[in-house]
Amino acid sequence: MTGSGADVVVIGGGIVGTSAAAFLASAGARTVLVEREGLASGASGANSGVVQHPLDPVLADLYRSTLALYGDLAAADAGFRIGSEPAGMLYVSRDDGPVRRLGAQIGALFPDLDVGLLEGRPLALLEPTLAPGLHACRVGIGYPVAPAGSTYAYATIAERAGAAIRLGRSATVDLRGDRAVGVVVDGEPVAADAVLVAAGPWTPEALDPSGRWRPIRARWGVVVEVDLPAGPRHVLEEAEIGEAIGTAAGDRPPAFEPDEAVEDFSLVPLGAAASVGSTFLAREPDPAAWVEPLLVRASGFVPGVVDAPIRGTRSCARPQSLDGRPLVGAVPGRRGLFVCAGHGSWGISTGPGAARLVADVIRGRDVAVPAALDPGRFGGPA
Ligand SMILES: Cc1cc2nc3c(=O)[nH]c(=O)nc-3n(C[C@H](O)[C@H](O)[C@H](O)COP(=O)(O)OP(=O)(O)OC[C@H]3O[C@@H](n4cnc5c(N)ncnc54)[C@H](O)[C@@H]3O)c2cc1C
Numbered sequence: 230m231t232g233s234g235a236d237v238v239v240i241g242g243g244i245v246g247t248s249a250a251a252f253l254a255s256a257g258a259r260t261v262l263v264e265r266e267g268l269a270s271g272a273s274g275a276n277s278g279v280v281q282h283p284l285d286p287v288l289a290d291l292y293r294s295t296l297a298l299y300g301d302l303a304a305a306d307a308g309f310r311i312g313s314e315p316a317g318m319l320y321v322s323r324d325d326g327p328v329r330r331l332g333a334q335i336g337a338l339f340p341d342l343d344v345g346l347l348e349g350r351p352l353a354l355l356e357p358t359l360a361p362g363l364h365a366c367r368v369g370i371g372y373p374v375a376p377a378g379s380t381y382a383y384a385t386i387a388e389r390a391g392a393a394i395r396l397g398r399s400a401t402v403d404l405r406g407d408r409a410v411g412v413v414v415d416g417e418p419v420a421a422d423a424v425l426v427a428a429g430p431w432t433p434e435a436l437d438p439s440g441r442w443r444p445i446r447a448r449w450g451v452v453v454e455v456d457l458p459a460g461p462r463h464v465l466e467e468a469e470i471g472e473a474i475g476t477a478a479g480d481r482p483p484a485f486e487p488d489e490a491v492e493d494f495s496l497v498p499l500g501a502a503a504s505v506g507s508t509f510l511a512r513e514p515d516p517a518a519w520v521e522p523l524l525v526r527a528s529g530f531v532p533g534v535v536d537a538p539i540r541g542t543r544s545c546a547r548p549q550s551l552d553g554r555p556l557v558g559a560v561p562g563r564r565g566l567f568v569c570a571g572h573g574s575w576g577i578s579t580g581p582g583a584a585r586l587v588a589d590v591i592r593g594r595d596v597a598v599p600a601a602l603d604p605g606r607f608g609g610p611a
Contacts, residue, residue: 234420235261235393237591238412239427240400240435242266243273244576245569246427247383248298249584253425254390256592261421262392263414265399268384271429274377275545276577277452277504279464279497280311281318282342282370283575284335287554287601292575294582296372302382302581307389309382311372316498318371319347319356319461320468321530325364327468332366343369356461360532364468371464373499376543379577401435402426402566409566423591425567426560427584429548432570436560437610444556444607445571447546449510451519455537458501465496465530492519494526502540509547516544549573550607557583557602558590562609567591 239250242264254260264270280299282292302309322328328346336344347355347365355367388394400412402424411420428435430447470493491509505527508519520542528535550556550571560566569587572580589596600606 234411234422235259236421237261237423237425238263238400238419238421239425240402240412241426241428241432241570242268242380242384242394242396243271243427243429244269244380244383244580245273245429245572245584246425247380247387248581249425249427249569249588250387250392250394251383251390252585252588253591254387254392256588258592260387260392261419262384262387262394263398263400263412263419264394264396267396268394269377269380272450272545272547272576273380273429273580275452275543276376276450277495277497277506278374278376278499278577280372280374280578281464281575282339282368283578284338285554286338287599288575288579289339290599291579291582291586294585295579298581298585299379302379302386305382305386307382307385309374309378311374315369315371316373317463318368319463319465320366320368320470321359321363321465322365322468323363323529328364328366331468335366335368356463358459358461358531358533360530363530366468367463373464373497374577375499376504376577379581383581401438404563407562408564423565423567425569425587425591427569429570429576430546432548432568436566436568439611442608442610445548445550446511447513448549448573449512449514449544449546450507451514451516451523452504452506452543453520453523454502454504454540454543455524455534456501456540457498457503457533457537460498460503460533460537461496461531462498464498465494467494467530469493470495492522492526494530496527496531496534503534503537505534513546514544516542547573548576552606554601555579555583556604556607557587558598558604560609561605568604
């Protein structure tokens with residue numbers, strides 16, 4: 230590494246950028262993180278708050294490594310907590326077809342997961358606050374966490390290891406020919422040997438201001454947080470979500486439909502509160518307009534939601550890649566430039582695992598990035 234400037238500049242202070250900065254700084258790299266708003270100001274602070282198995286064989290390794298990293302993070306006394314056992318996921322539906330299909334797919338793909346089908350009295354005994362007549366597939370996964378908890382904790386670890394965090398500053402990649410020589414922060418150059426772009430849905434514009442390279446788009450979600458002290462103990466999701474997003478199918482997730490607008494029920498309990506979601510929208514929504522539709526939909530699964538006091542509403546953008554999987558590693562056609570973004574609905578569950586991988590690539594360690602995550606699958610920037 231050179232003597233002046235930073236070894237690595239990381240653009241983006243979400244879960245991916247802060248965890249990457251923590252891994253890089255802890256390994257001895259002189260690291261600067263630039264975040265244009267506040268830490269966790271994007272989806273990393275406003276998500277539904279569950280670490281969960283993505284039910285995609287390619288992403289499963291990232292999820293497992295993330296869980297292990299969260300164990301280390303919880304032990305590091307940086308303010309992050311995660312349960313030692315999963316709360317359990319219930320995929321619910323009014324029809325038994327989707328529940329059975331999902332259960333069979335999950336069981337075939339992940340025989341190590343504990344999968345069971347429930348309905349009638351056994352389901353009512355397990356979760357008395359569910360609406361009658363539902364069918365459910367229970368899987369022993371799902372760890373509720375504070376939505377921004379891991380991002381703040383990794384920022385703390387990064388700073389403890391000597392990383393400089395610059396907030397309220399916007400950065401773009403500084404290129405000389407095909408080589409990244411650092412970043413430009415609000416007009417001021419900051420030299421670096423390597424640049425990692427982890428700017429979530431805004432990664433394409435930070436990495437290639439020409440606007441031609443756009444393998445990641447924003448997919449907006451609204452979540453309503455309610456008081457629900459005696460609510461479900463399991464994390465709940467509509468079984469059709471698994472089918473709709475295709476991540477349980479084992480093959481490549483379906484291509485992202487940019488104009489699609491979908492609303493699907495999910496509920497994540499944490500303490501006396503529950504986060505009820507969520508939408509999948511191509512454009513930034515007015516969150517207030519979604520409160521009633523989300524709560525009415527949720528009340529079909531958990532009737533008590535409709536009278537629950539509302540604590541607040543969150544809205545944020547998933548960084549959705551065109552094939553549903555993140556881009557992790559070196560940017561093709563650019564020396565010294567790396568990307569880790571596009572985690573879609575799974576960034577809290579897989580982000581640190583991916584960040585660890587890209588940090589190892591930047592440090593020149595002998596690691597293999599799976600071809601399905603290689604940024605080159607979408608070609609290089611202009
Ligand atoms: C409604 C909803 C619920 C979700 N629930 C879950 C869940 O329960 N579990 C789960 O695993 N995942 C969940 N996700 C997905 C998860 O939140 C995201 O995948 C993850 O937070 C993305 O992290 P990130 O660091 O890539 O991006 P972000 O959190 O978007 O962070 C990127 C950061 O980069 C900054 N930035 C952008 N451009 C620049 C620039 N030019 N210069 C400097 N800074 C810049 C932004 O301000 C932002 O802070 C959910 C998403 C949504 C929308």
